[in-house]
Amino acid sequence: MSPSQIIVLATPVFLLLIAIELAVGWRRQRNTYRLADAVSSISLGMLSQTSAAFTHLLRIGIYTALFEHVALWRNDAFWTSLPGWLLALVFYDFCYYWLHRMGHESAVLWAAHAVHHQSQDYNLSTALRQTSSGALLGWIFYVPMALAGVPPLVFGVVALIDLLYQFWVHTEQVGKLGWFDRWFCSPSNHRVHHAVNDAYLDKNYGGILILWDRLFGTFKDEDDHEKCVYGTRGLLNSWDPLWANAQVYAGLAHDSWHAHRWADKLKVWIKPPGWRPADVAERFPKPAFSMAQMQIFQPPMSRAVQWFALVQFAVLLTGVGAFLWQADTAPLAHNAIWFAVLLVGQWALGAVMQGRIGMLRALMLQSAALATATSALGFTEWHWLFKPLTMVFALVLVAASAYSTSARGLFDSKTWLLLAAALAGSLAGDVFLMFQGFFIPGLVSFLVAHLFYVALFKRGQAWFPHFGALAATLGIGVGMYAFLWAGGLPPSLRMPVAAYVLVIALMAAQAMGRATVLRSGPALRVALGAGCFMLSDSLLATDRFVTALPWAPVWVLSTYYAAQVLIVSGWLAYEAPDEITAST
Numbered sequence: 250m251s252p253s254q255i256i257v258l259a260t261p262v263f264l265l266l267i268a269i270e271l272a273v274g275w276r277r278q279r280n281t282y283r284l285a286d287a288v289s290s291i292s293l294g295m296l297s298q299t300s301a302a303f304t305h306l307l308r309i310g311i312y313t314a315l316f317e318h319v320a321l322w323r324n325d326a327f328w329t330s331l332p333g334w335l336l337a338l339v340f341y342d343f344c345y346y347w348l349h350r351m352g353h354e355s356a357v358l359w360a361a362h363a364v365h366h367q368s369q370d371y372n373l374s375t376a377l378r379q380t381s382s383g384a385l386l387g388w389i390f391y392v393p394m395a396l397a398g399v400p401p402l403v404f405g406v407v408a409l410i411d412l413l414y415q416f417w418v419h420t421e422q423v424g425k426l427g428w429f430d431r432w433f434c435s436p437s438n439h440r441v442h443h444a445v446n447d448a449y450l451d452k453n454y455g456g457i458l459i460l461w462d463r464l465f466g467t468f469k470d471e472d473d474h475e476k477c478v479y480g481t482r483g484l485l486n487s488w489d490p491l492w493a494n495a496q497v498y499a500g501l502a503h504d505s506w507h508a509h510r511w512a513d514k515l516k517v518w519i520k521p522p523g524w525r526p527a528d529v530a531e532r533f534p535k536p537a538f539s540m541a542q543m544q545i546f547q548p549p550m551s552r553a554v555q556w557f558a559l560v561q562f563a564v565l566l567t568g569v570g571a572f573l574w575q576a577d578t579a580p581l582a583h584n585a586i587w588f589a590v591l592l593v594g595q596w597a598l599g600a601v602m603q604g605r606i607g608m609l610r611a612l613m614l615q616s617a618a619l620a621t622a623t624s625a626l627g628f629t630e631w632h633w634l635f636k637p638l639t640m641v642f643a644l645v646l647v648a649a650s651a652y653s654t655s656a657r658g659l660f661d662s663k664t665w666l667l668l669a670a671a672l673a674g675s676l677a678g679d680v681f682l683m684f685q686g687f688f689i690p691g692l693v694s695f696l697v698a699h700l701f702y703v704a705l706f707k708r709g710q711a712w713f714p715h716f717g718a719l720a721a722t723l724g725i726g727v728g729m730y731a732f733l734w735a736g737g738l739p740p741s742l743r744m745p746v747a748a749y750v751l752v753i754a755l756m757a758a759q760a761m762g763r764a765t766v767l768r769s770g771p772a773l774r775v776a777l778g779a780g781c782f783m784l785s786d787s788l789l790a791t792d793r794f795v796t797a798l799p800w801a802p803v804w805v806l807s808t809y810y811a812a813q814v815l816i817v818s819g820w821l822a823y824e825a826p827d828e829i830t831a832s833t
Contacts (some may be wrong), residue, residue: 252409253573256298260570263416267373273422274372283547284555285602287374288562289488292595293364294377295569296490299591302382302576302584311388312404315395322398329403337399339458341391345411349389349454349829358386359522360497367493369480369545376419381494402730408547411456415439423470434459437471444477445543453732482523482538486546490597491592497522504529511717516539529799548604548756557608561598565591586803593618596764609649610818613642617810626800639810643817650821667705668820675813688793689745696749699756699782702816706759706775710766718761723782726754729787736795746790757783760816767823774819781812 267287274280301308319611327333352362364380394404425437430607434455442453452469455461462468471477483500485493505517513526525535536542550558572587597611606614620635622628651665674697681691713719730750738746760779764772785808792801 252405253302253576255409255575257470257570259413260566263373263377266417270373270420270422276705276815277422279421281370282374283370283556285488285547285550286368286370287372288558288602289490289493289599290368290370290374290378291562292565292599293381293490293493294379295565296494296592296595297364297379297381297383299569299572299576299588300381301384302573303581304728307384307388308399309405311783312391312395313401315392316398316401316404319396320398320776321396324398325400328398328400337394337403338410340394340397340399341404341407341411342455342457343461344390344394345456346454346465348387349456350465350467351390351452353451354521355518356497356520356522357518360501361385361387363481363483363497363522364493366443366479366481366484367725369481369543369775371419371421371440371477373416373419374401375443375479376416382498398771414457419443426536429469431463432460433457438462441469441471443479445480445482446475446478446540448475449470449477459644478540478543478611479545484543484546488548490595490599497699503533507532507737529685548602550602550604554601554608558598558602559599560612561594565594565598568594582800586625590615590618590622606818608644609642609646613639613646616642617806617814621803621806621810624806625800633701636679636683637676640672640679640813643672643813644676646817647672647821651815661708663740664705664708667701667708668670671698671701671705672813672817674701689742692745692749695786696745696752699749699752703752703756703759703781706756706763706779710759710763712764713755713758715758715765718765719755719758722754722758722761723751725783726750729790733790733794736791738794742794749786753783753786769823771819771823774815774822776810778815778819781808781815785809785812 271280271282274282320774328337346603348358349362352358361380361383365375365378368375368378386825415434418434418436421434421440423436426435429435430437434453434457436453438459441449443451452467453459453462454467459468483497485496487493487496501517505514507529508514508517508526509528510526510613513529516524517526518527566586568591571585572591577582591723596614597606597614600606601608601611616635616639620632620639623632623635631677645667647665651669654665678691678694678698681687686719730747734743757776757779760776762777766772785805788801788808789805792798792805798804
């Protein structure tokens with residue numbers, strides 16, 4: 250049984266203990282949970298586990314190679330005896346202490362570890378909040394175990410034991426435990442570690458044993474008179490799982506890029522977190538940390554959004570469990586596709602909870618990801634469901650936005666009808682292209698959809714207001730058509746394809762010209778969507794008429810749905826107030 254499968258089997262236990270802690274907190278009137286924060290933390294744990302499917306080489310492969318070729322002492326019989334197992338566990342915990350400590354004392358290591366500290370709550374869900382980039386450098390700290398000849402199997406098991414032990418110490422419902430606190434990492438000791446109070450900062454790094462902190466001068470007892478305040482000093486203020494993993498790296502890259510001295514560009518990554526070159530600090534000042542500024546991040550969530558989050562969380566958790574159960578034996582490409590689907594789902598859920606997008610837009614994104622994956626992996630019946638369903642969600646989204654806009658007296662019926670007609674034409678094209686022998690009806694449907702898009706992008710603008718955009722898109726269209734002709738485009742399709750290429754080039758030119766006039770984010774989004782349409786159609790035509798592309802459904806459908814999402818979201822942001830688009 251693989252470690253991933255063990256995590257899957259342990260998940261119901263984790264959830265049961267979370268439920269018990271929640272019930273105890275409510276009974277004591279000391280609830281430590283907030284829905285969005287808990288979902289965000291567990292979602293980051295999911296992402297950590299699913300991304301681990303692609304870092305086996307760093308986590309186990311390098312360790313195994315070192316063990317096989319440079320171990321200084323080989324005695325598998327000892328390490329698999331009871332004393333050997335116990336020594337390996339203590340050895341691992343010692344290495345973990347230094348990894349954990351350096352994760353707070355070196356900025357590049359903190360960039361990975363910070364994810365675990367970002368929650369402003371402290372409960373068992375926080376334990377599951379783990380980094381997805383820790384394996385990049387974390388393996389270095391376990392090299393001594395490989396040199397000592399600890400077999401990879403023993404290393405993997407004690408690593409899992411050390412990880413699982415640390416789950417229970419993330420709670421405020423367990424007080425001090427007397428003698429146990431003096432020897433082991435306990436809830437009281439670990440609360441100190443997660444606190445940002447000056448007195449508690451960068452203390453208590455031990456995983457199982459707190460003995461290491463006492464030996465190396467990093468121990469701090471929890472003070473009954475100073476309540477722990479949780480989070481990080483650079484507040485995340487987001488439920489976005491991608492930004493949670495990238496936030497600190499982005500800050501380091503910014504400072505390194507803007508530092509004048511080459512030595513400072515390197516020091517930014519190596520020095521303790523918060524260190525900045527003097528010239529960068531002067532050009533890009535940051536306010537000093539203040540406990541008074543530690544505001545709880547809690548965007549409002551309606552009852553409908555809360556229920557949506559709970560259902561989405563359950564579905565995503567099921568999907569992650571299925572992914573992890575087969576990840577070690579599935580082809581890498583299959584894992585990559587399903588990982589992308591889960592990532593889209595997690596990002597969309599975080600965006601809904603934060604109020605950045607509405608529930609319908611999230612469902613459109615998730616359905617698009619599933620339509621792409623099911624096509625690429627040959628799940629035909631499921632593809633027949635999700636491909637049209639994606640455009641149905643888009644149509645419902647537009648209808649809901651139009652209704653909200655009309656209720657506020659901000660309604661241009663022709664504009665909304667053109668957008669709906671373009672989406673309906675796309676829906677018809679999607680359905681036709683799912684079946685053999687309906688290529689021409691599908692082509693015609695998309696041709697009509699693009700004509701509606703051209704008319705939509707013309708609203709309030711001149712025809713093709715930027716000559717350069719028109720010349721560029723027509724030039725690309727002519728080049729693409731010549732490529733298809735030379736590649737074997739059937740004579741019967743030359744005229745229909747020529748008309749199609751012309752229309753989509755004109756659509757892109759109108760969208761790009763509109764963006765040059767309006768110079769706004771939404772208009773640029775629409776123009777990028779039109780460009781994605783050109784790319785998607787080029788990939789589809791190349792695959793069908795010239796040469797088979799590897800994983801063609803992934804490239805064709807991902808760019809196609811990117812086009813539809815960009816156009817719809819860009820147009821709604823332009824036509825409807827923010828509070829309307831956010832609700833849908």
